[in-house]
Amino acid sequence: METFDLLAQGLLAALQVHNLIYALIGVTLGTAVGVLPGIGPALTVALLLPVTYRLDPAGSLIMFAGIYYGGMYGGSTTSILLNTPGESASIVTALEGNKMARKGRGGPALATAAIGSFVAGLLATLGLAFIAPFVVKFALSFGPWDYFALMVLAFVTVSAAFGDSALRGLTALFIGLGLGLIGIDLQTGQTRLAFGVMDLLDGIEVTTLAVALFAIGETLKTASDRDQANAEVTAVKGSVWMTLEDWKRSWASWLRGTFIGFPIGAMPAGGADVASFLSYSAEKSFSKKPEEFGNGAIEGVAGPEAANNASAAGTLVPLLTLGLPTTATAAIMLAGFQQFGLQPGPLLFANNAPLVWALIASLLVANFMLLVLNLPLIGLWVRLLTIPKHWLYAGILTFATLGTLGANGAMSMGFGPVRISFELVLLLAFGVLGYLLRRFGYPIAPVVVGLILGPMAEQQLRRALAISQGDLAILFSSPISIVLYVVAIIAVGLPLIMRLRGQGSVLGQLATDED
Amino acid sequence: MTIGSSKPERRPDGAALVIAAILAGLAVIIFWQTSQMRLPPLQQRVGPTVFPYVIATGLVLLAIGTVVSAMRGSFPERSKDDYHAIFWIVGGLIGQILLLSTAGFSIATGVLFAFTARAFGRGPLWQTILIGSVFAFVVWFIFAKGLQLSLPAGLIENLLTTGSF
Numbered sequence: 047m048e049t050f051d052l053l054a055q056g057l058l059a060a061l062q063v064h065n066l067i068y069a070l071i072g073v074t075l076g077t078a079v080g081v082l083p084g085i086g087p088a089l090t091v092a093l094l095l096p097v098t099y100r101l102d103p104a105g106s107l108i109m110f111a112g113i114y115y116g117g118m119y120g121g122s123t124t125s126i127l128l129n130t131p132g133e134s135a136s137i138v139t140a141l142e143g144n145k146m147a148r149k150g151r152g153g154p155a156l157a158t159a160a161i162g163s164f165v166a167g168l169l170a171t172l173g174l175a176f177i178a179p180f181v182v183k184f185a186l187s188f189g190p191w192d193y194f195a196l197m198v199l200a201f202v203t204v205s206a207a208f209g210d211s212a213l214r215g216l217t218a219l220f221i222g223l224g225l226g227l228i229g230i231d232l233q234t235g236q237t238r239l240a241f242g243v244m245d246l247l248d249g250i251e252v253t254t255l256a257v258a259l260f261a262i263g264e265t266l267k268t269a270s271d272r273d274q275a276n277a278e279v280t281a282v283k284g285s286v287w288m289t290l291e292d293w294k295r296s297w298a299s300w301l302r303g304t305f306i307g308f309p310i311g312a313m314p315a316g317g318a319d320v321a322s323f324l325s326y327s328a329e330k331s332f333s334k335k336p337e338e339f340g341n342g343a344i345e346g347v348a349g350p351e352a353a354n355n356a357s358a359a360g361t362l363v364p365l366l367t368l369g370l371p372t373t374a375t376a377a378i379m380l381a382g383f384q385q386f387g388l389q390p391g392p393l394l395f396a397n398n399a400p401l402v403w404a405l406i407a408s409l410l411v412a413n414f415m416l417l418v419l420n421l422p423l424i425g426l427w428v429r430l431l432t433i434p435k436h437w438l439y440a441g442i443l444t445f446a447t448l449g450t451l452g453a454n455g456a457m458s459m460g461f462g463p464v465r466i467s468f469e470l471v472l473l474l475a476f477g478v479l480g481y482l483l484r485r486f487g488y489p490i491a492p493v494v495v496g497l498i499l500g501p502m503a504e505q506q507l508r509r510a511l512a513i514s515q516g517d518l519a520i521l522f523s524s525p526i527s528i529v530l531y532v533v534a535i536i537a538v539g540l541p542l543i544m545r546l547r548g549q550g551s552v553l554g555q556l557a558t559d560e561d
Numbered sequence: 562m563t564i565g566s567s568k569p570e571r572r573p574d575g576a577a578l579v580i581a582a583i584l585a586g587l588a589v590i591i592f593w594q595t596s597q598m599r600l601p602p603l604q605q606r607v608g609p610t611v612f613p614y615v616i617a618t619g620l621v622l623l624a625i626g627t628v629v630s631a632m633r634g635s636f637p638e639r640s641k642d643d644y645h646a647i648f649w650i651v652g653g654l655i656g657q658i659l660l661l662s663t664a665g666f667s668i669a670t671g672v673l674f675a676f677t678a679r680a681f682g683r684g685p686l687w688q689t690i691l692i693g694s695v696f697a698f699v700v701w702f703i704f705a706k707g708l709q710l711s712l713p714a715g716l717i718e719n720l721l722t723t724g725s726f
Contacts, residue, residue, distance in 0.1 A: 096710065213626045217584065220584075221587075227591065227612065227616065236608075236609045239591065239595075241594075265677065266647055269643075269649075270646045271640050434683075436678040436681035436683035437683075439681060440674040443650070447654075447670060455712060455713060465661075470658045474651065474655070477654070478651070486580065486636060508607050511607040511611075516607055
């Protein structure tokens, strides 16, 4: 019953006017970036980090969570009406949703996506509220070796388990881990890989890397790739409302989607795109009218949309209780916590309980706001899709450089009267890296997760080895760590076997991408 | 990128070999830099060099894997990319970096804005630089004055906000 009290208190805090305003800004921005192709919640949160530096921590975090949830809602609109998913978790929605829109059933498709997202968001957030305290209790007994094993598992699931190539996933991860080495080692004060550059002593900023990979890399790829068709927006014709038949066919799919999505997000088993894909397959096999799949089956929109929202809420379980980010957006939200001197993990629940519960409660509030924003106001969001590409991407780069300068505007390099911002040079370099990664089929998220999680994993590893005085056996000394390693081995091994048996294409569709 | 091929023929993928070389190069840099570190004997056992060596070893293995992958031609097919667009955007970013300290945020970012629009085929430059600079100034004003973000100010920003240079 303790959870109820804490949640009620959190709800009171979340309903305060300033927190409501932060939540509203968050969900509005989130929906907008979810709708716009090319930018997602990870980039938006990264851009907003420097701006929120002086704001209230609780309010800022509520806003970030609103952006995350909003991005999941908004993405479905783009998939359904444009057939170009706004964020990667909505790829599956495009399969049936766009078919429905072309048949003039765009309205009900958007409605089942929005209501499904709402149902899933609500249930999954409650799930988060009730599971989190148990995980926290459990996590308090974790030693550094258990944390290290947990991070190894996260590395594996983010990079190798899904996607069409474990090699490219791991390469992306190791690039991130390598970048994480740069700077002063916190435990000994030794400088590593800084090459005498003062600006590198503090290490690479997660936000600079994320903004570069997502904003600059994506802009370069979109501008240069002539194959990208200019997709047309399908107008919403007919009634927005779902018929009784639609409701009957949707409700079970929403629930199934939620129960698939939430554990996948919570267990570090991959991102929202994995959840939505699995939900799609489940709906296909459960459906009474499987012949409609591929021609606009409403279950194929309802299930995956519920699954991707539930998985977004699930991702917050390891993030808040263990400090373990499993998606790019979660990694940047972790940077957001750290910006305010907060370290997510079991201690956060003990030391900052009001903040954590206000954040969780505000997710419930954000969910109601999103339902209102996405059903009656849908026409407004659709208009965002008509912004011409040249203005859209010129604007994205303007904000990308603005955010980077705002975070670190020091002009520490230069020649003569011309001073140069080192942070912008890094932005350019990582932007080109982001383009090359996209061009050669490397996933982006493992780079970001590697940069933020690498130093944390190193710290736990060294703590463990310091306790055991260098004996590696300590890493396998607890039952928890052994279980985690076994899961990690299965997560690498199973896809490997599937690929060898020619089922690689299935995994390719499960690629954990941007958000 | 020696052979910019996209055909799944049985020929080593040149670009993938270049990637493997880069990964191996990164590993060498990490090995070399880490070996240069002077450590007090107390730290040597599980000190700050362990993790870099692990990561560098991983990069070597991945480089080998990439070579194998390149030989088997198992990289995904690549689209034919238009490098003009890339030069425009990279040029815009370099332009902004160089102009920022002298011309101020609005003009420097206006150049970036215009070059990016140009990469998507929108011109003429004089017009888009103007549009971009006005847009950048509005954004600068909101963030620098409204949200107290420290952004570099130049001639235009000072003139328009304080009335003097």
